Amino acid sequence: xxxxxxxxxxxxxxxxxxxxxxxxxxxxxxxxxxxxxxxxxxxxxxxxxxxxxxxxxxxxxxxxxxxxxxxxxxxxxxxxxxxxxxxxxxxxxxxxxxxxxxxxxxxxxxxxxxxxxxxxxxxxxxxxxxxxxxxxxxxxxxxxxxxxxxxxxxxxxxxxxxxxxxxxxxxxxxxxxxxxxxxxxxxxxxxxxxxxxxxxxxxxxxxxxxxxxxxxxxxxxxxxxxxxxxxxxxxxxxxxxxxxxxxxxxxxxxxxxxxxxxxxxxxxxxxxxxxxxxxxxxxxxxxxxxxxxxxxxxxxxxxxxxxxxxxxxxxxxxxxxxxxxxxxxxxxxxxxxxxxxxxxxxxxxxxxxxxxxxxxxxxxxxxxxxxxxxxxxxxxxxxxxxxxxxxxxxxxxxxxxxxxxxxxxxxxxxxxxxxxxxxxxxxxxxxxxxxxxxxxxxxxxxxxxxxxxxxxxxxxxxxxxxxxxxxxxxxxxxxxxxxxxxxxxxxxxxxxxxxxxxxxxxxxxxxxxxxxxxxxxxxxxxxxxxxxxxxxxxxxxxxxxxxxxx
Amino acid sequence: xxxxxxxxxxxxxxxxxxxxxxxxxxxxxxxxxxxxxxxxxxxxxxxxxxxxxxxxxxxxxxxxxxxxxxxxxxxxxxxxxxxxxxxxxxxxxxxxxxxxxxxxxxxxxxxxxxxxxxxxxxxxxxxxxxxxxxxxxxxxxxxxxxxxxxxxxxxxxxxxxxxxxxxxxxxxxxxxxxxxxxxxxxxxxxxxxxxxxxxxxxxxxxxxxxxxxxxxxxxxxxxxxxxxxxxxxxxxxxxxxxxxxxxx
Numbered sequence: 001x002x003x004x005x006x007x008x009x010x011x012x013x014x015x016x017x018x019x020x021x022x023x024x025x026x027x028x029x030x031x032x033x034x035x036x037x038x039x040x041x042x043x044x045x046x047x048x049x050x051x052x053x054x055x056x057x058x059x060x061x062x063x064x065x066x067x068x069x070x071x072x073x074x075x076x077x078x079x080x081x082x083x084x085x086x087x088x089x090x091x092x093x094x095x096x097x098x099x100x101x102x103x104x105x106x107x108x109x110x111x112x113x114x115x116x117x118x119x120x121x122x123x124x125x126x127x128x129x130x131x132x133x134x135x136x137x138x139x140x141x142x143x144x145x146x147x148x149x150x151x152x153x154x155x156x157x158x159x160x161x162x163x164x165x166x167x168x169x170x171x172x173x174x175x176x177x178x179x180x181x182x183x184x185x186x187x188x189x190x191x192x193x194x195x196x197x198x199x200x201x202x203x204x205x206x207x208x209x210x211x212x213x214x215x216x217x218x219x220x221x222x223x224x225x226x227x228x229x230x231x232x233x234x235x236x237x238x239x240x241x242x243x244x245x246x247x248x249x250x251x252x253x254x255x256x257x258x259x260x261x262x263x264x265x266x267x268x269x270x271x272x273x274x275x276x277x278x279x280x281x282x283x284x285x286x287x288x289x290x291x292x293x294x295x296x297x298x299x300x301x302x303x304x305x306x307x308x309x310x311x312x313x314x315x316x317x318x319x320x321x322x323x324x325x326x327x328x329x330x331x332x333x334x335x336x337x338x339x340x341x342x343x344x345x346x347x348x349x350x351x352x353x354x355x356x357x358x359x360x361x362x363x364x365x366x367x368x369x370x371x372x373x374x375x376x377x378x379x380x381x382x383x384x385x386x387x388x389x390x391x392x393x394x395x396x397x398x399x400x401x402x403x404x405x406x407x408x409x410x411x412x413x414x415x416x417x418x419x420x421x422x423x424x425x426x427x428x429x430x431x432x433x434x435x436x437x438x439x440x441x442x443x444x445x446x447x448x449x450x451x452x453x454x455x456x457x458x459x460x461x462x463x464x465x466x467x468x469x470x471x472x473x474x475x476x477x478x479x480x481x482x483x484x485x486x487x488x489x490x491x492x493x494x495x496x497x498x499x500x501x502x503x504x505x506x507x508x509x510x511x512x513x514x515x516x517x518x519x520x521x522x523x524x525x526x527x528x529x530x531x532x533x534x535x536x537x538x539x540x541x542x543x544x545x546x547x548x549x550x
Numbered sequence: 551x552x553x554x555x556x557x558x559x560x561x562x563x564x565x566x567x568x569x570x571x572x573x574x575x576x577x578x579x580x581x582x583x584x585x586x587x588x589x590x591x592x593x594x595x596x597x598x599x600x601x602x603x604x605x606x607x608x609x610x611x612x613x614x615x616x617x618x619x620x621x622x623x624x625x626x627x628x629x630x631x632x633x634x635x636x637x638x639x640x641x642x643x644x645x646x647x648x649x650x651x652x653x654x655x656x657x658x659x660x661x662x663x664x665x666x667x668x669x670x671x672x673x674x675x676x677x678x679x680x681x682x683x684x685x686x687x688x689x690x691x692x693x694x695x696x697x698x699x700x701x702x703x704x705x706x707x708x709x710x711x712x713x714x715x716x717x718x719x720x721x722x723x724x725x726x727x728x729x730x731x732x733x734x735x736x737x738x739x740x741x742x743x744x745x746x747x748x749x750x751x752x753x754x755x756x757x758x759x760x761x762x763x764x765x766x767x768x769x770x771x772x773x774x775x776x777x778x779x780x781x782x783x784x785x786x787x788x789x790x791x792x793x794x795x796x797x798x
Contacts, residue, residue, distance in 0.1 A: 104589075111589035113599040179606045187599040188589070213606055217614035225621070225734070232707025234730050235723050236621075242723040247624055251617055524591070 030115035036101035050084035074457035082145025094266035105509035108190025128170030135162035149237035178212030192527035204269025219255030253304035267404030274357035279346025292331035325375035352426035356407025363399025388448025419495030433480035439473025636728030637795025655684030669764035
């Protein structure tokens with residue numbers, strides 16, 4: 001049992017970071033804020049592993065014949081990049097780091113509903129990551145992140161089972177995280193915090209959690225079936241033995257398409273917070289933005305077949321999946337329009353988090369619109385399996401999710417650590433990432449349109465210019481990601497004290513000291529007004545505080 | 551909290567609030583307060599969170615088995631003769647017995663929850679133990695069936711070479727596919743049963759220590775939900791595997 005946090009005059013206030021010391025106090029913590037930091041460290045580690053694989057790939061592709069590695073090694077590089085980035089960075093990124101830190105604070109609770117399960121899910125994540133790292137060190141895996149059968153189950157001569165087990169195990173981490181969020185948002189909201197007073201970040205996390213709970217078990221069981229087939233040589237998905245490889249793809253994409261929304265929905269939640277705060281306005285069309293999150297979650301389960309237009313699925317199924325895929329554009333567009341309308345006549349300031357927020361809107365829009373090319377049956381036949389797809393989903397995942405994750409990290413960093421980072425460096429890094437990102441991936445749209453297939457270690461000489469552009473962009477992008485690592489770590493010791501609410505943002509998390517005490521709030525907060533009441537908020541340079549009128 | 555989530559496990563016709571109010575004696579709120587974890591405001595919130603948590607978990611479980619059921623359904627459609635033939639190779643008497651055993655265990659589990667709610671400690675422990683006996687019986691019969699399949703060369707991958715000649719329209723790989731699903735689905739179900747027995751063991755130990763009372767029985771109730779869920783999975787597995795074989 002923890003005791004109430006007492007302010008000792010003259011001494012440093014007790015907060016979650018200095019309440020206890022030592023490695024045990026971290027590894028056995030049940031404090032959601034500390035668990036968020038455990039996740040932050042582990043997914044950053046995985047991010048740089050996945051990033052290293054990407055760097056090697058882009059270096060290799062500088063010359064048409066391949067500059068660096070053997071083709072087999074190249075196959076392993078893109079598989080490692082995909083598996084690590086999707087399952088061990090993107091999926092846990094915003095939910096497990098920012099969500100863990102913020103959900104209890106935004107609902108005004110002391111912790112998540114099940115703190116020990118929360119810690120357990122971090123350990124499960126670590127075990128899953130260790131399996132995957134083992135697969136990498138033991139010689140890698142070359143199936144791509146999609147584990148398509150029968151290649152993965154029969155022919156692949158690499159460490160498929162270890163990698164698959166890693167993905168399987170980490171799935172339970174995301175199921176338990178989602179379960180915790182759903183229960184917390186349902187049952188632990190502070191007095192007065194009705195559903196329609198919740199920050200949109202919570203709506204987005206709620207919708208994400210639904211996908212995690214419903215989708216992840218399906219891919220988990222599918223991956224076990226692949227491992228069994230590989231181990232026992234039975235023909236669950238092997239056509240030679242009567243199995244159906246298309247069934248694997250159905251089961252895989254039933255999760256893995258919604259998983260795209262596990263990745264991007266929380267990003268949309270972050271961006272809603274950023275846009276409102278740095279425009280000093282209530283978000284335009286609050287309930288539309290809130291419900292569009294749920295709509296995306298629901299529709300996301302009905303579109304998986306658009307990954308299989310050319311793999312032998314019935315043409316009628318293709319027609320319906322195409323139509324449903326277009327439908328998912330509607331709630332996504334609702335969000336983009338509402339963010340834009342929020343900016344209209346707002347008093348916008350371009351601090352680092354806002355740069356990421358604006359970057360998200362632009363890049364997500366491009367990623368979304370190019371997704372429509374792929375949702376159309378006819379154009380997909382041309383573009384499927386080319387770099388166009390690679391560019392499209394990187395615009396969503398990197399241009400969307402990673403931008404939002406970085407924006408969220410910059411926005412809540414003062415809350416997490418109590419310190420400010422250098423705004424000048426942060427803006428510089430944000431611009432560098434934006435430029436580097438576009439230089440990396442825009443040429444890939446062109447490469448794909450011209451017909452360069454993905455996952456090949458070599459390419460015809462006529463594609464070299466665009467490939468060199470892409471590789472050059474990747475090096476800028478890489479530096480852009482390294483700079484924040486430096487100034488974030490620097491700020492933890494030398495950054496100026498942030499104070500409880502440096503951005504003068506609304507939301508319960510800003511009404512408590514930075515870093516927050518272990519129990520989050522001195523007393524349970526009571527909510528009396530809508531989210532984003534920026535109209536009542538004091539203008540710049542005023543004392544951070546909150547006018548409770550309404 | 552939608553009340554229907556809790557109602558099935560309460561004494562019939564008794565609204566939630568009453569059921570807890572009736573059992574509240576003097577000083578019981580203090581007793582209950584000992585069990586409230588720090589993140590919750592009060593016992594009600596804790597109880598509701600725990601129950602909702604288990605329901606959400608069960609939704610995950612449904613999807614977990616759901617993927618398998620979907621795959622089973624597709625292959626049954628594709629290879630109907632093989633699946634019917636495979637189904638006839640299963641021992642329907644043992645399957646039926648196991649179904650009865652599991653339904654009985656659900657009854658004793660429900661009675662255990664009822665005993666917990668009414669504060670009858672001895673009955674609670676007895677019903678929990680009885681549930682465990684039924685669960686173990688089920689697993690024993692299942693293991694016996696597995697051994698027989700091993701003897702009959704019907705274990706896919708490891709020892710698969712049926713001795714009888716296959717009827718027309720049935721190929722060996724397709725029959726093996728049926729047994730893949732038979733073993734994987736029943737083994738996954740059995741794993742859930744084993745986990746359930748582990749939970750029951752903990753509950754019995756805690757009950758003996760007097761941890762539960764009419765004010766605090768959430769772990770019993772929540773574990774009951776899990777147990778019933780595992781039973782229901784079997785209720786679907788039994789006809790799919792044993793009955794749809796065209797033998798009447």
